[in-house]
Amino acid sequence: MVLDFLTIAEAAKLIETKELSPVELTESRLARIEQLDGQLHSFIRVLPDAALAAARAAESEIVAGRYKGPLHGIPIGLKDIYETKAIPTTGHSKVMQDHVPTADAFTVAKLKNAGAVVMGKLATHEFAFGGPSFDLPWPPARNPWDTTRFTGGSSSGTGASVAAGLVLCGTGSDTGGSIRGPAAYCGLAGIKPTYGLCSRAGILPLAFSLDHAGPMAWTAEDCAIMLQAMAGHDPADPASADKPIPDFRKALSGDVKGLRIGLIRHFYTTDNEANAATRDAIDAAAKKYEEMGAAVREITLSPLAEWAACGVLIMMTEAYAIHEPNLRTRFTDFGEIFRDRMALAGLWTAADYVQAVRRRRELIDELDRAMANLDMVMTAAAPTEAPKIDQVPKFAIMDRPSLTMPFNVTGSPAMSVCCGFTEAGLPLSFQIVGRRFADATVLRAADAYERATPWRARRPVL
Amino acid sequence: MTRAELDAALARLGLNVPEKEREELVGGVAYIEKMAELVKKSRWVGAEPAHTVAFPEGK
Numbered sequence: 001m002v003l004d005f006l007t008i009a010e011a012a013k014l015i016e017t018k019e020l021s022p023v024e025l026t027e028s029r030l031a032r033i034e035q036l037d038g039q040l041h042s043f044i045r046v047l048p049d050a051a052l053a054a055a056r057a058a059e060s061e062i063v064a065g066r067y068k069g070p071l072h073g074i075p076i077g078l079k080d081i082y083e084t085k086a087i088p089t090t091g092h093s094k095v096m097q098d099h100v101p102t103a104d105a106f107t108v109a110k111l112k113n114a115g116a117v118v119m120g121k122l123a124t125h126e127f128a129f130g131g132p133s134f135d136l137p138w139p140p141a142r143n144p145w146d147t148t149r150f151t152g153g154s155s156s157g158t159g160a161s162v163a164a165g166l167v168l169c170g171t172g173s174d175t176g177g178s179i180r181g182p183a184a185y186c187g188l189a190g191i192k193p194t195y196g197l198c199s200r201a202g203i204l205p206l207a208f209s210l211d212h213a214g215p216m217a218w219t220a221e222d223c224a225i226m227l228q229a230m231a232g233h234d235p236a237d238p239a240s241a242d243k244p245i246p247d248f249r250k251a252l253s254g255d256v257k258g259l260r261i262g263l264i265r266h267f268y269t270t271d272n273e274a275n276a277a278t279r280d281a282i283d284a285a286a287k288k289y290e291e292m293g294a295a296v297r298e299i300t301l302s303p304l305a306e307w308a309a310c311g312v313l314i315m316m317t318e319a320y321a322i323h324e325p326n327l328r329t330r331f332t333d334f335g336e337i338f339r340d341r342m343a344l345a346g347l348w349t350a351a352d353y354v355q356a357v358r359r360r361r362e363l364i365d366e367l368d369r370a371m372a373n374l375d376m377v378m379t380a381a382a383p384t385e386a387p388k389i390d391q392v393p394k395f396a397i398m399d400r401p402s403l404t405m406p407f408n409v410t411g412s413p414a415m416s417v418c419c420g421f422t423e424a425g426l427p428l429s430f431q432i433v434g435r436r437f438a439d440a441t442v443l444r445a446a447d448a449y450e451r452a453t454p455w456r457a458r459r460p461v462l
Numbered sequence: 463m464t465r466a467e468l469d470a471a472l473a474r475l476g477l478n479v480p481e482k483e484r485e486e487l488v489g490g491v492a493y494i495e496k497m498a499e500l501v502k503k504s505r506w507v508g509a510e511p512a513h514t515v516a517f518p519e520g521k
Contacts, residue, residue: 209513309500328476340483344490346475347463352498357511359501364512394486398493 003028004165005459008222011168012070015062022062022073026055026117029075033119033166036462039147042160044080044092044138046120051075054117061115070225070249072115077161077170080121081128081204082108082213091127091204094137094333095326105202106234107171107213114229119167122157128173128206129154129319130338132389140389143186144460145426149386152185154178154206158216159186163460169217169226175206176315176397177381177404179214180431183416185386187427187460189446190216191223192404194436195411196241198227199234207318208239209357210311210408219456220417220446224248227439243437251440252447257293259445260374261286261432264301268380271304272401275384281420281428282380285449289378292452294445299370299377301406302363308401310363311409313356316345337394344395360409367410375441377433379403381416385426404431413439417446418455463491 003025006014014020030048037043058073083089083101090097104112112118123141125131131153132140141156143149144164151159155172159182162170172179174192183190191214198213205211215226228249233242263286268274274282286296301307320327320342327334327342334342371377380403393399407414414433421427434442450456463471468488472479479487 306500309497313497313501331478332480336483340479340487340490343472343475343477343479343483343487344494346477347471347491347494348498352501354511355498355503356501357513358505358509359503360512361510361514362503362505395490395493398490398497 004032006168007218008070008074008168008225009219011074015073016067018062022055022058022117023052025073026051026075029119029166036164037166040142040144040160040164041139042123042141042157042164042166043077043120044090044123044157045088047087047118051117051119058115058117068115071111071229074116074169075119075167076111076116077119077122077158077167078108079124079155079158079171079173081124081173082171083202084108084118084121087121089121089204092124092136092138093126093335095330097137101202103202106199106236107230108202110232111229116229122161122170125154125156126335126338127204127323128175128178130335130341131156132392133335133337136335142389143386144462145187145386148388149426150185150389150392152181152382152386155182155216159183159188162186162188162216162218164462165459169215169222172214172216173203174212174214174408175210176311176402176408179216180381180404180414180416183216184381184429185427187418188216188218189220189223189415189417189450190214191227191413191415191439191442192407193227193231193439194413196239197437197439198230199232199237199240201234201236205322207315209318210315212408220415220443220450221249221252224252224443224447241437246440248440248443251444253444254448254451256289256445256448259294259376261289261294261296262299262370262374262377263296264377264379265298266300267304267403268383272383272403274380277422278380278382278384278428282430285419285430286378288449288452292448301370302366304401304403304406307363307406307409310356310359311402311405312397313348313352314360316341317348317353320345340394363406364410367412371435375434376445379431381429381431385422385428407433412436413442415442415446417449419453420455421458463488
């Protein structure tokens with residue numbers, strides 16, 4: 001049996017019917033990590049003994065008739081800002097390289113309770129912000145579609161490891177696009193859930209009011225499976241929503257008839273002009289939705305630069321406040337990209353921050369009004385395919401307005417969906433966004449598109 | 463912002479930025495200033511921020 005590119009849904013079916021052993025699957029992934037991660041650098045810490053022990057435990061439970069569900073026995077990776085009991089959690093930074101948590105993050109505990117097998121800790125941009133960096137204790141992850149290319153960030157190791165089939169899924173976090181960016185560049189599905197749906201407790205923060213935890217996987221269906229395990233109220237997270245969690249997978253009907261979609265074209269045709277391949281791919285995706293019975297109409301919002309400025313200013317000032325003590329005493333222990341971005345963040349005033357948070361309320365209201373008669377909006381997730389890893393500017397996040405940040409500002413569920421490939425074989429993507437807590441609708445639309453198009457059949461050759 | 467103004471600001475922040483990175487930061491200040499301008503709007507004095515606390519009903 002070829003195990004390299006199984007989805008969670010495929011592997012779960014085989015595991016449930018005892019045609020595939022979790023131990024066999026885990027051993028095969030460890031062998032693939034050993035074979036390929038020397039060129040991908042997606043892991044900063046592999047945990048073979050713990051993974052095999054968890055796989056054996058899963059196998060015993062399943063044989064004994066205690067099958068837990070579709071994550072039982074599935075190898076996953078954790079971005080190294082998710083705290084793990086007795087296992088270092090570093091934020092990919094020298095500053096925290098000796099940090100050994102005493103407990104698992106809430107979401108990690110939930111994934112383990114669902115039976116997931118943790119394979120190790122994955123590369124990230126430093127503290128989920130500064131990267132790609134070549135001056136940290138571990139190298140930056142490489143894109144499996146072309147290892148001279150950027151993975152996107154900050155969930156860089158998750159993007160690389162899932163695309164390469166080293167794990168079947170992984171955790172990401174998203175403060176300005178850190179799930180959706182690497183999902184776009186690595187050809188995955190990645191959803192930033194509604195703010196408050198997944199607990200942030202036990203995850204190293206970047207910016208409290210914008211941080212979201214969420215899943216990254218090969219398909220929307222796999223994201224639904226993973227989100228089911230990660231979502232849920234946690235009193236330890238003051239932003240955690242105490243709401244019933246829907247059955248995300250059950251919502252995947254394959255049907256988008258009657259769905260009303262607003263296409264925000266100006267974000268990627270004028271505000272942050274995408275290249276022709278990206279524009280064409282998104283236009284084709286919008287047309288595909290129309291063919292499937294959705295109603296797509298173009299809408300106009302405030303210029304993208306205003307959304308990005310609001311989000312970036314809030315993100316960087318909150319991050320500065322978090323890291324200020326170490327910035328003052330250990331400035332050069334941070335990587336150059338992180339520390340220099342933080343030095344700029346320190347120049348904003350308290351009044352600037354308050355103005356940004358006032359602007360945030362206005363922008364949230366604006367999107368709510370625009371979506372009053374819509375179920376979703378759609379735009380680009382990235383303006384181009386993945387650039388060369390050595391050609392990412394130090395201040396990239398300030399240089400071109402982020403296409404993903406608007407939906408961190410609003411807290412809306414937002415997802416990257418692969419919608420084709422360049423002539424050179426690099427993934428292209430679009431972004432769909434739902435109303436707050438309509439995560440199931442976003443997953444349904446992404447899944448329907450994936451079923452109707454051939455893109456999920458293509459995998460990187462390594 | 464001039465290099466001298468940046469040096470003074472970094473000193474006030476207590477950040478020991480290496481000399482070779484300071485020139486790049488001078489170039490980056492334009493981004494900071496532009497974003498601060500973009501979030502300033504002519505708005506009513508009572509326009510609330512997004513973080514205003516709303517206590518759950520009944521608690």
